[in-house]
Amino acid sequence: MPLRFEVKNNYLHLLEACIQSKSLTEAKKIHQHFLKNTSNADSSVLHKLTRLYLSCNQVVLARRLFDEIPNPSVILWNQIIRAYAWNGPFDGAIDLYHSMLHLGVRPNKYTYPFVLKACSGLLAIEDGVEIHSHAKMFGLESDVFVCTALVDFYAKCGILVEAQRLFSSMSHRDVVAWNAMIAGCSLYGLCDDAVQLIMQMQEEGICPNSSTIVGVLPTVGEAKALGHGKALHGYCVRRSFDNGVVVGTGLLDMYAKCQCLLYARKIFDVMGVRNEVSWSAMIGGYVASDCMKEALELFDQMILKDAMDPTPVTLGSVLRACAKLTDLSRGRKLHCYIIKLGSVLDILLGNTLLSMYAKCGVIDDAIRFFDEMNPKDSVSFSAIVSGCVQNGNAAVALSIFRMMQLSGIDPDLTTMLGVLPACSHLAALQHGFCSHGYLIVRGFATDTLICNALIDMYSKCGKISFAREVFNRMDRHDIVSWNAMIIGYGIHGLGMEALGLFHDLLALGLKPDDITFICLLSSCSHSGLVMEGRLWFDAMSRDFSIVPRMEHCICMVDILGRAGLIDEAHHFIRNMPFEPDVRIWSALLSACRIHKNIELGEEVSKKIQSLGPESTGNFVLLSNIYSAAGRWDDAAHIRITQKDWGLKKIPGCSWIEINGIVHAFVGGDQSHLQLSQINRKLEELLVEMKRLGYQAECSFVFQDVEEEEKEQILLYHSEKLAIAFGILNLKAGRPILVTKNLRVCGDCHTAIKFMTLITKREITVRDANRFHHFKNGTCNCGDFW
């Protein structure tokens, strides 16, 4: 039975009233009643009911009704598309637009702004361009609304040339059109162009409104263009925009990004209305500028005094503060607090939490949290990969990276910034090569940060010439590039090249930083360049106003000590303006070992022990000093003391990469599959080595056993095992690269020289300090390391 006219009119009136009052409960009641009392749907009632659901933000219910309407009006099409464009999902709007065309309904000038907004929300460039061509076809391109929407779409998608072209074509441009163009420039970091446009619009008699200002402030902050920022602030004051929360927060954030925290705080303090965003911006500003105390105080104030609910953004900033302070207990408390709050743990915040755990050194907790994260994205993987590397577990980092590849999430630039150092640590050249290839394919290989990591990777994998090649091909170097290249030369014992590069840097008028000098001095020390070291240490503070830190002094003691100038090194330590720490005494102790200075060695060792047990290396060094002098009892005594202190010697471990697989060996290791071949090879080498004059340096063995047995113990040191494995698995004549976690053992250092003669191979060992390039019976470290 068709709906009677008067009944229908009642419905329509009722529905119109509900649309005004946006009452969902009423809407549902009417809908129910309507369904009960009518058998076939009336189009005008369905139209109104759909609009009612839309006005109550019930997109799903509206859509269900909409799909039942045989011939919806263009207005209704526009309204449902608008609902999708505002609330998402955006592709819903685009799909609807296409079905509209398909059904032969002609879109009008109101349709285009909505569907284009959906396109820019998705950055769906192809869809947008196609829709643009339709608008053109229907003669709507020149309409102010449509054209403004097109400018906005192209600007938001970063196609600024087309945005500019359309913008210029407009005969009448209102403030909205200008804002679209300006916000587009701002979004893509063109701060100067955006500011230029603001001036231009005023010349054309259009007054910037608060949206104009709000649109441009983020890029001003990002560019740290304080001058522009202040001018905009002045404009806001004149027009009384600064009373608004949004403008106020924008200004605050701009000042914070320009490192003017006092201005930012001033604005924050005088703001009449503050919301969560204002608080978050202020707290985030403090964290970014390393003012943790202020950030944490403000956070407490926010939740305790002002009883505001922190948002995920606020919590993220505070967690980053915990990470920077390595304040694990506060971080854990925040994690609990987040769980209690419920439902705010989004993926962004999850990634920040994960990174906080990793940076606070609890990598197991980070991994556990990572495993439970669902979903994970490329940021989660990047955080855990670099977290593992930072915590000294590059092998785990690479295995998680492999998991990532299997999971179908593409590694991005930042992921690779974690993977490359993992390759560096392991000297995993094949992985490094693959990574480089992937970076080229993805178009990341020209990025400065990536190139810096590549320089480091190649030099730590023994390919210093490749590192230099990357350095040469870069279009822009930053100071990190120079530092990485200088220390690359340094660890290969190429001190003159390091110095040469440093001179190039100066010749280009660039400014070295504190780390440059650590790299330079360290390079001098590896190559025994005493004069140059002294010269640049003095020049550092005199000519470059860089105050020497402990790290620089350690390098200096290293330089002097290795060269045998032990008294001068000792004198240097006593004259430092700060208290010496364990590390600098260790550098001196190491010099005492090289130059067999027992008295000073004992004195220094006592100093180290009085500073607390920092590492086992010091005990090893002192006992090496004793045993080298034949003082076995003292050497043994040191080992006992070490045990009493509860310190275990870190086991020596060496590894070698064959066909992309890293094989690791621990001293005396009997577990490898090819064990018997390795043993046979080592025995075979020993015979020949002895024939050439090799004598095992038994002073490196502490057990009280026969000389012959000592020879056997030395023969199964991890570096020798790895080399033997390399000889067995790499073609004759191919060079061998072995990496060791500790300093290479003295006996091994001698033995490897003989091995290069016997096998006619170059053997490279990267130990904890530097590279040793063995060739034709010599090592390029000159036997000082």
Add this chain to the structure above:
DNA sequence: ATAGGGTTAG
């Protein structure tokens, strides 16, 4: 208007 992961030294 606020917003997650990152390169160099020891």
